[in-house]
Amino acid sequence: MAANNQPESGGEQMSQQTLLRVIAKMTIPFILTFGCYVILHGELGPGGGFQGGVIVAAAFILYGLVFGADELRRRIPTSIIDACMALGALLYAGVGLACVLRGGTFLDYGMLKPDHAGDGEALGMSLVEYGVGLTVASVMVTIYLMISERRATLRKGEVS
Amino acid sequence: MNNPVLILDVFLLVLVAATALAVINVRSMLSATILAGVYSLLMALVWTNMHALDVAFTEAAVGAGISTILLLGALVLTKRFAKREPTLHLPALLVCVATGLVLIYGTSDMPKFGDPNAPIHTYRVPRLLDQTVGKHESAAPRDKGHPHEGHPDDDFNGHASNTVTSLLAAYRGFDTMFETTVIFVAGVSLLLLLRRRREGDPGVPMSSSTKRGEP
Numbered sequence: 001m002a003a004n005n006q007p008e009s010g011g012e013q014m015s016q017q018t019l020l021r022v023i024a025k026m027t028i029p030f031i032l033t034f035g036c037y038v039i040l041h042g043e044l045g046p047g048g049g050f051q052g053g054v055i056v057a058a059a060f061i062l063y064g065l066v067f068g069a070d071e072l073r074r075r076i077p078t079s080i081i082d083a084c085m086a087l088g089a090l091l092y093a094g095v096g097l098a099c100v101l102r103g104g105t106f107l108d109y110g111m112l113k114p115d116h117a118g119d120g121e122a123l124g125m126s127l128v129e130y131g132v133g134l135t136v137a138s139v140m141v142t143i144y145l146m147i148s149e150r151r152a153t154l155r156k157g158e159v160s
Numbered sequence: 161m162n163n164p165v166l167i168l169d170v171f172l173l174v175l176v177a178a179t180a181l182a183v184i185n186v187r188s189m190l191s192a193t194i195l196a197g198v199y200s201l202l203m204a205l206v207w208t209n210m211h212a213l214d215v216a217f218t219e220a221a222v223g224a225g226i227s228t229i230l231l232l233g234a235l236v237l238t239k240r241f242a243k244r245e246p247t248l249h250l251p252a253l254l255v256c257v258a259t260g261l262v263l264i265y266g267t268s269d270m271p272k273f274g275d276p277n278a279p280i281h282t283y284r285v286p287r288l289l290d291q292t293v294g295k296h297e298s299a300a301p302r303d304k305g306h307p308h309e310g311h312p313d314d315d316f317n318g319h320a321s322n323t324v325t326s327l328l329a330a331y332r333g334f335d336t337m338f339e340t341t342v343i344f345v346a347g348v349s350l351l352l353l354l355r356r357r358r359e360g361d362p363g364v365p366m367s368s369s370t371k372r373g374e375p
Contacts, residue, residue: 038217042322042325043321043322043325043326043329044321044322045321045322046213046214046216046217046322046324047214047217048214048322048324048325048328048329050218050222051214051217051218051221051222054218054221054222054225054226055221055225057226058221058225058226058229061226061229061233062229065229065232065233078355082351085344085347085348086344088340088344089340089341089344092336092337092340093337096333096337106334107330107333107334107337109329109330121326121330124329124330125325125326125329125330128329128333128336128337129325129329131340132336132340135340135343135344135347136340136343138347139343139344139346139347139350140226142347142350142351143230143347143350144229144230144233146350146351146354146355147230147233147234147237148233148236149354149356
């Protein structure tokens, strides 16, 4: 392996490779589907919000690696990712508050459906897992976007 | 020694140890990153062999997937090869070996591997599998209501059939909520520290070249 230390623009170079682009475009939908399946299926089988969120984030990061982080930033605006980060945590706490409002204790999921406590528990756990998945996925994508940035400050006149 | 599970475990653990040694010894950062991913994948296989599927899932997704990718992303910004370090640090080696020996000595007190009468299988797990442990008296009783119409009896009566998720989301619900909050706070602090900001925005220092009036 030759020692080339200069940080070449990996994003641009990688996006020139047809094989990578085609494979990435073919696999990303499947990775996303699998990640969503893991989140949605978390209370029934192995997996859950954390694992599924990481898998969903991996799909976005793969897109960023192959097509460049700027392209990824263009596809999903950072404001949406920021909002999803907070929404996930809010969803979790909101489910807990909903249980309180329905007369139970905090995070007493059975109270979501008082006449079918078992159903309520499954419903509450699912919602909570969705919240975890949303937060984890968006934070992971954020970490990748932050790492891939070269310089913290934009000079005047530069476009991000 | 003719237990196939045990043989597979020993085989995998030898591979894990070899990978760990390789991660330490290799000087190319790229190789070390990929080897760390291999390490996580092997550990995921070990967990699968122990039927800890949720842990295996997390290890494969986080250890082998995301952390490898993030390390690769960080690698672009740094050098490709590690500096040569002094080969042997005797006090550190002694501390590591001593800690390892103490840990191995500690395992001698544990029940035999796979023993069905071990406390872990008798003391609390039956109640955990019933998903009744830790329920407050005022909580909604689970057996209220009736099973789904048209579902077989073993459909867990509507509650979460994955015990691990049930424990994480219900029994340790507060714990998981604040774990999520920790991840959220990590993301927010990352944004505050590293987000690209434009010069001239409030709180953003001017870079030296602009101060000197260069274009």
